[in-house]
Structures are given as C-alpha cells and as structure tokens.
Amino acid sequence: IPSIGLFIAIVFGLADIAKSWRVAPSLSAAMAGVVLLVLATLTNAQIHRWRDSFTLFEHTLAVTPPNRLIEYDLGLAFAESNRYDEAAPHFEKALQIRPNDYKSLLYMGISRFYQGRLPEAIEYAQAAIRSQADSARAHDLLGMTLAKQNRNEAALDEMRRAVELAPKDADIRNDLGLALAQLGRIPEAIDEFHEAVRLAPDKAAAAHANLGWALLGSGKARESIPEFEAALHLQPESKAAADGLRQAQAQLSPQR
Known part of the structure; x- marks a missing residue:
C-alpha cells in the first residue's frame, strides 16, 4: 500500500517512454516485468x-x-x-x-x-x-509496591487515594481488595472484589478469582465456586481460578 503511488507513476511513465521511444511490445513487456520484480522486492521489505x-x-x-x-x-x-x-x-x-x-x-x-x-x-x-x-x-x-514490601497501612492509604481519583476503575478496585485481604480485612476485600466485577464484568477474570479465594478463605466454599467458574469462563488458562475451584469442590465433596 505505501508504494502504490510510486507503482502507478512508474507504470504510466513506462507507457510514455515506450511510446516516445517506439519500443517494441516485447521489450516493453520485459521492462514492465523487471519493474514489477523490483517493486515486489521493495514491498516485501516494507511488509517485513x-x-x-x-x-x-x-x-x-x-x-x-x-x-x-x-x-x-x-x-x-x-x-x-x-x-x-x-x-x-x-x-x-x-x-x-x-x-x-x-x-x-x-x-x-x-x-x-x-x-x-x-x-x-x-x-x-x-x-x-x-x-x-x-x-x-x-x-x-x-x-502495590508498598504492599509488596509489607508496608500495608501505607499501601492502603495510596490505594484508597487511587480509588478516590478513579472510582470506576475496576483494576484499582481489585488491587485495593488484594491489599485489604493481605491485612486480613476479608469482608472489606470481598466488597472491593464485588465492585471490580460489577464495574467490568467482561474483563474481571482476576477479580472473580480473587473474590472466589476470599469467599473460600471465609468458609464459603459453595459461594466461591461460581466465582472461580466465571474466572475460568473469561480466562480458561487461569491457574489461580482452576486451583481454587478444585479446592472448593474438594471441601464440599464430603457433604454431597
């Protein structure tokens, strides 16, 4: 595509040259073939x-x-x-x-x-x-970085500030949920994961999986299963969701 203008100009230019120089038809065809080969080579290089x-x-x-x-x-x-x-x-x-x-x-x-x-x-x-x-x-x-250093309260302050600035950002809600879970504040973490799922239902594989783990850790294995299944529907390769689903099903199996 980038060479099409040049290609058209050369084609019409060759036609004019052939007429003015009275080039034989067979030679004109040969000239055109050479030009096409050159242009094809240049185009291939650009595509690469x-x-x-x-x-x-x-x-x-x-x-x-x-x-x-x-x-x-x-x-x-x-x-x-x-x-x-x-x-x-x-x-x-x-x-x-x-x-x-x-x-x-x-x-x-x-x-x-x-x-x-x-x-x-x-x-x-x-x-x-x-x-x-x-x-x-x-x-x-x-x-997130402060949380990695176990500076949890400072991390929480930064994430709450992020939520204030972008209350409809599902990824930030999910990150806040993780920080709360790390502090053992599971009910608050569950609320944030729910909100992340609500804000971006089609892109919430991580939030579904995190919500599943939070519910599972709260002794709510049955409630966690739909969350893990939703995560796997959105992201079939999610190991966290697959592992959580197996654990939840294992916890419930004696009750069945």
Whole structure:
C-alpha cells in the first residue's frame, strides 16, 4: 500500500517512454516485468518492517534522530507483552529526552515493579505523582509496591487515594481488595472484589478469582465456586481460578 503511488507513476511513465521511444511490445513487456520484480522486492521489505509494532518502531528509531514518542511507544509495546526487561531501556531513553514525562515515569515504575526492583519502582511512582498529582494509576502503583514490601497501612492509604481519583476503575478496585485481604480485612476485600466485577464484568477474570479465594478463605466454599467458574469462563488458562475451584469442590465433596 505505501508504494502504490510510486507503482502507478512508474507504470504510466513506462507507457510514455515506450511510446516516445517506439519500443517494441516485447521489450516493453520485459521492462514492465523487471519493474514489477523490483517493486515486489521493495514491498516485501516494507511488509517485513511493518509486520508488527516492534519492527515498525525499531525501524523508525533506526532511521530518525532520538525520538521520545517512538521510544515510549516501543517500550509500551514490550510492556503490554509482559516483556519488561526489554521495555525498561526504552522508557529510560524517553526520560533522557524528557525527564518529567508522566507516562514514561509511570511505565518505568511498572517495569521496575514487575522486575522486582521495588525501591526503584517506588521512586518512579513518586516521580509520576509529582508530575501528575491526580494520577490514580501512579498512586495505585505506589500502593502495590508498598504492599509488596509489607508496608500495608501505607499501601492502603495510596490505594484508597487511587480509588478516590478513579472510582470506576475496576483494576484499582481489585488491587485495593488484594491489599485489604493481605491485612486480613476479608469482608472489606470481598466488597472491593464485588465492585471490580460489577464495574467490568467482561474483563474481571482476576477479580472473580480473587473474590472466589476470599469467599473460600471465609468458609464459603459453595459461594466461591461460581466465582472461580466465571474466572475460568473469561480466562480458561487461569491457574489461580482452576486451583481454587478444585479446592472448593474438594471441601464440599464430603457433604454431597
């Protein structure tokens, strides 16, 4: 597609040349064949470059000066594929170009979180909050990271702030539920998981599974089973939901 204009121009140009030079029909056909072969080769090379986001962005970076947006977009493509080791260097390069870029700070923090580099994740989350104080996602990231360090009360404060800023964000509700469960505040955790499911019923596999585990841990095995089944319907490969369902069924089997 990117070469179609060039293709049309060359085809009509060849026709004009053939007429003005009075080229024999057989030679015109041969010339056209050569041009088509060249264009096919060039098009194949472009398709190879553009076959996915990674190759498109990498090609763009190779032929342009340092570009913050492309570095960020390539980092985001890696992060969305859970390739955080590859994502982080691109967010770092984006931040070298614009040190206070909110999105790059946030995703640099997310990358460090999943890399297990928690002190750095906290620094980037705090920097993202300084850059954009009303960022629910940055507060949520900070809360999740603090929870990983067992700084549970501080984590809870950050997650509650995130919920205040984005009350309809199902992922943040789910994260708050996890923080509450870690503190042993199971009834409150169940409420948050229920709310996460209500807010995004078609994308709530994790919330269904977490709700199932919270109910199971509260001695409500029968109530937990529909939650695990709902999680598996949305995400059949969910090991957490499959394990929970087996445990719930095992607890109920003597009663049947």
